[in-house]
Amino acid sequence: MIAALIFLAIVVAIAGWWLSRQRLFSKPWLETGNAGLAPGTEAINQPASKVGLGVFLAVVGALFALFFSAYFMRMEFPDWRTLAMPRIVWFNTGALVLSSIALQMAVVAARRGRLQALRQDLLAGAAAAVIFLVGQVLAWRALAELGYFATSNPAYSFFVLITGVHGLHMIGGLIALARTAVQSAGGEVTERLRTGTELCATYWHFMLLVWVIIVALLAGWLNEFADICRQLLV
Amino acid sequence: MADATPQAVDNIPPAEVPEVELYHPKSWWTKYVFSQDAKVIAIQYSGTAIAIGLVALVLSWLIRLQLGFPGTFDFITPEAYYQFITMHGMIMVVYLLTALFLGGFGNYLIPLMVGARDMVFPYVNMLSFWVYLLAVLVLVASFFAPGGPTGAGWTLYPPQAITSGTPGGQQAGILLMLASLMLFIVGFTMGGLNYVVTVLQARTRGMTLMRMPLTVWGIFTATVMALLAFPALFVACVMMLFDRLLGTSFFMPALVEFGEQLEYGGGSPILFQHLFWFFGHPEVYIVALPAFGIVSDLISTHARKNIFGYRMMVWAIVGIGALSFIVWAHHMYVSGMDPYFGFFFATTTLIIAVPTAIKVYNWVLTLWRGDIHLSLPMLFAIGFIVTFVNGGLTGLFLGNVVVDVPLSDTMFVVAHFHMVMGVAPIMVIFGAIYHWYPKMTGRMLNEAMGQFHFWVTFVGAYAIFFPMHYVGLVGVPRRYHELGDATFVTDSLHSLNAFISVAALIVGFAQVVFMFNLFWSLRYGKESGGNPWRATTLEWQTPETPPIHGNFGKDLPIVYRWAYDYSVPDAPDDYLAQNDPWPQKAPASEAAS
Numbered sequence: 020m021i022a023a024l025i026f027l028a029i030v031v032a033i034a035g036w037w038l039s040r041q042r043l044f045s046k047p048w049l050e051t052g053n054a055g056l057a058p059g060t061e062a063i064n065q066p067a068s069k070v071g072l073g074v075f076l077a078v079v080g081a082l083f084a085l086f087f088s089a090y091f092m093r094m095e096f097p098d099w100r101t102l103a104m105p106r107i108v109w110f111n112t113g114a115l116v117l118s119s120i121a122l123q124m125a126v127v128a129a130r131r132g133r134l135q136a137l138r139q140d141l142l143a144g145a146a147a148a149v150i151f152l153v154g155q156v157l158a159w160r161a162l163a164e165l166g167y168f169a170t171s172n173p174a175y176s177f178f179v180l181i182t183g184v185h186g187l188h189m190i191g192g193l194i195a196l197a198r199t200a201v202q203s204a205g206g207e208v209t210e211r212l213r214t215g216t217e218l219c220a221t222y223w224h225f226m227l228l229v230w231v232i233i234v235a236l237l238a239g240w241l242n243e244f245a246d247i248c249r250q251l252l253v
Numbered sequence: 254m255a256d257a258t259p260q261a262v263d264n265i266p267p268a269e270v271p272e273v274e275l276y277h278p279k280s281w282w283t284k285y286v287f288s289q290d291a292k293v294i295a296i297q298y299s300g301t302a303i304a305i306g307l308v309a310l311v312l313s314w315l316i317r318l319q320l321g322f323p324g325t326f327d328f329i330t331p332e333a334y335y336q337f338i339t340m341h342g343m344i345m346v347v348y349l350l351t352a353l354f355l356g357g358f359g360n361y362l363i364p365l366m367v368g369a370r371d372m373v374f375p376y377v378n379m380l381s382f383w384v385y386l387l388a389v390l391v392l393v394a395s396f397f398a399p400g401g402p403t404g405a406g407w408t409l410y411p412p413q414a415i416t417s418g419t420p421g422g423q424q425a426g427i428l429l430m431l432a433s434l435m436l437f438i439v440g441f442t443m444g445g446l447n448y449v450v451t452v453l454q455a456r457t458r459g460m461t462l463m464r465m466p467l468t469v470w471g472i473f474t475a476t477v478m479a480l481l482a483f484p485a486l487f488v489a490c491v492m493m494l495f496d497r498l499l500g501t502s503f504f505m506p507a508l509v510e511f512g513e514q515l516e517y518g519g520g521s522p523i524l525f526q527h528l529f530w531f532f533g534h535p536e537v538y539i540v541a542l543p544a545f546g547i548v549s550d551l552i553s554t555h556a557r558k559n560i561f562g563y564r565m566m567v568w569a570i571v572g573i574g575a576l577s578f579i580v581w582a583h584h585m586y587v588s589g590m591d592p593y594f595g596f597f598f599a600t601t602t603l604i605i606a607v608p609t610a611i612k613v614y615n616w617v618l619t620l621w622r623g624d625i626h627l628s629l630p631m632l633f634a635i636g637f638i639v640t641f642v643n644g645g646l647t648g649l650f651l652g653n654v655v656v657d658v659p660l661s662d663t664m665f666v667v668a669h670f671h672m673v674m675g676v677a678p679i680m681v682i683f684g685a686i687y688h689w690y691p692k693m694t695g696r697m698l699n700e701a702m703g704q705f706h707f708w709v710t711f712v713g714a715y716a717i718f719f720p721m722h723y724v725g726l727v728g729v730p731r732r733y734h735e736l737g738d739a740t741f742v743t744d745s746l747h748s749l750n751a752f753i754s755v756a757a758l759i760v761g762f763a764q765v766v767f768m769f770n771l772f773w774s775l776r777y778g779k780e781s782g783g784n785p786w787r788a789t790t791l792e793w794q795t796p797e798t799p800p801i802h803g804n805f806g807k808d809l810p811i812v813y814r815w816a817y818d819y820s821v822p823d824a825p826d827d828y829l830a831q832n833d834p835w836p837q838k839a840p841a842s843e844a845a846s
Contacts, residue, residue, distance in 0.1 A: 020527055020531060023485070030481065041461070041463070042461065042462075043463065043568070044564070045461075046564070047563060048815060048817070048818075050814065050815070051813055051814050062453060062455075062456060063453060065454075067373040067454045070450050070453055070454055071373065071446050071450045074446055074480065075442075075446055077481070078445075078446075078480045078481070081485075082484040082488065085484055085485050088527075088528075089488060089492065089528060092524050092527065093520070093524060096519050096520075096521060099519075173501070173502060173503065176495065176499075176501035176502070180501075
């Protein structure tokens with residue numbers, strides 16, 4: 020469970036930092052607000068949708084951290100063989116990076132109010148993400164043709180499972196991106212459109228980060244890390 | 254009186270919300286069925302949870318009939334018995350307690366208590382309920398599936414959960430169970446995002462975190478925990494579905510079943526236990542923290558006294574929330590773990606008793622020399638303290654590895670967790686319903702029926718679970734369909750089991766009276782007015798009772814004080830509402846509204 024605990028430690032650190040700024044040592048029984056002033060609530064100075072996305076990403080992060088934990092724990096059993104990554108995965112990674120870059124450019128375009136560029140960037144980002152998903156399907160087929168079946172190698176099972184869950188999250192993101200793209204068909208860059216673009220870009224960057232960790236994990240680059248953790252635990 | 258309010262005016266919700274921002278129902282359907290109003294969603298959540306909870310209640314009767322009078326009821330076969338205990342446990346823990354505390358009370362109380370018009374994402378909130386309802390329907394469907402529901406035990410341990418010897422293991426039962434749990438988690442995540450972000454972003458002016466009622470603190474912290482813990486159950490469910498449907502070996506070791514080697518090999522059942530309890534232990538506190546919060550408010554209001562040690566209560570809630578993520582393996586002492594590992598988890602388990610004990614002391618010290626009104630909510634709150642302390646003390650037994658090993662998988666464990674996370678939170682739920690029913694309906698619940706309900710439930714719960722500890726100490730294992738002729742099972746033990754069963758039937762009957770009261774008082778209950786308990790928190794200060802959509806009329810309330818100003822010296826009344834500017838005068842705009 021080391022990956023999950025590391026993730027939780029990060030969440031606890033962020034929550035603790037935030038709580039430490041919330042006057043948890045104040046004595047509310049001595050306070051009475053002055054009627055002339057509107058006392059602040061010390062809420063985060065961001066729209067609710069952005070805070071909501073942040074909380075949601077924490078949940079998604081927990082989900083993947085737990086998959087990673089399960090992966091590490093299953094690795095310790097003798098029938099484990101590290102997977103030979105199909106080449107197309109590297110191509111897919113490139114597509115996902117391009118998709119993230121396009122959405123970041125869309126954010127810049129939205130902030131500068133350039134509608135035409137925004138539309139192009141959103142479409143480019145969506146297209147690259149679709150290419151990524153198609154590439155993933157090809158990767159699954161490539162592995163299946165190599166003779167890997169669900170029952171033969173747990174690493175292959177994990178590959179299907181984790182990249183599948185990641186793919187589902189990308190499809191969900193594409194739906195949100197489509198909604199934003201539809202809004203961009205209007206005549207101007209509205210506040211809502213700008214926020215929507217920023218939300219999509221944040222989500223994309225996060226999914227890219229998750230993807231990089233997934234690739235590192237499945238390619239076996241984190242095996243040494245897992246060994247170190249295991250020694251720490253025993 | 255020190256004026257220590259912060260001067261910063263950052264991201265304060267405007268006092269007046271433009272009409273367009275509020276969702277307005279257009280028809281009967283969108284007002285009462287597909288509603289986006291958190292209060293309607295709360296009642297939908299609660300109704301569904303209580304309805305499925307009644308199914309679990311009936312299942313517990315059937316379990317007790319078999320245990321108390323073995324061999325009398327032919328239709329309770331061993332398979333059926335396993336199905337009953339599985340569904341009873343799963344429904345009570347997930348579909349009743351979690352859904353009712355977070356989906357029910359969370360939805361109703363968070364926006365009202367923090368002074369918001371509604372949840373921040375009302376549409377997602379509505380979806381949350383419908384996905385939850387779907388999860389419940391899938392669960393109910395498993396009763397009618399070929400082979401019936403799963404009988405794997407509520408922990409669904411592999412490999413037995415998906416092998417053919419277990420009811421539903423190779424049929425639809427386990428599939429529907431896993432699908433239902435995954436739906437529940439998806440639905441809960443939608444709701445949970447709402448509860449957290451509403452508390453973070455939609456508090457009214459003056460409602461700093463440290464002025465929030467403890468109810469909101471409890472529900473908020475529990476929701477954060479649930480958002481982080483439920484993914485573990487989700488991961489476990491997906492992986493088990495893969496094992497069952499696609500033949501992977503995440504959890505399944507090499508197995509021989511009825512003389513045949515199964516296709517599986519190399520998987521780890523312990524991996525499932527880690528994932529399950531990584532969810533399962535926080536789950537205990539996901540249920541307990543809202544109860545802690547609510548009971549603090551009930552005790553303070555009905556003892557007319559400020560809560561003792563408010564800051565410590567908040568810290569304890571947050572501390573318990575964080576600690577509960579590093580105690581999960583105390584459910585796995587007998588799984589063959591490294592003794593040092595067990596030592597670590599025994600230590601964290603005992604440490605978590607410290608903030609919990611602080612809370613108990615603070616409740617008792619709040620009662621100390623308070624003006625205690627023995628109203629129904631107060632009776633249930635006191636009932637909670639007693640049962641919770643009782644269950645907590647046996648928790649100390651089970652938290653220690655050496656004591657746990659002989660007691661593991663006996664009825665002692667069953668008695669312990671029913672006392673601490675069954676009876677105790679249910680006591681709070683009842684107290685909370687008696688407390689907030691007037692706000693939801695404008696009428697009081699009938700007092701006589703309520704007194705009957707409390708005394709039968711409280712005394713009855715002890716009659717059930719106190720002897721059960723003894724049954725476990727003698728060595729009676731849990732999950733056994735029949736005890737047979739073991740030498741340690743004496744005649745007196747059999748009659749004790751029969752006694753427990755009769756008590757369970759009577760307690761169940763008292764809940765029927767409670768259900769009747771809920772409907773009867775809707776029509777014939779005494780009119781309550783807006784604030785029958787003379788309470789300080791914002792939900793009691795709404796212009797209408799029950800509150801209409803938008804909650805607070807034209808202007809949102811401004812909060813001037815914390816939630817516990819009871820019996821303040823020199824104050825005109827024995828309570829000061831959170832939006833009461835005394836000793837200053839209200840600003841003109843406030844006075845006008």
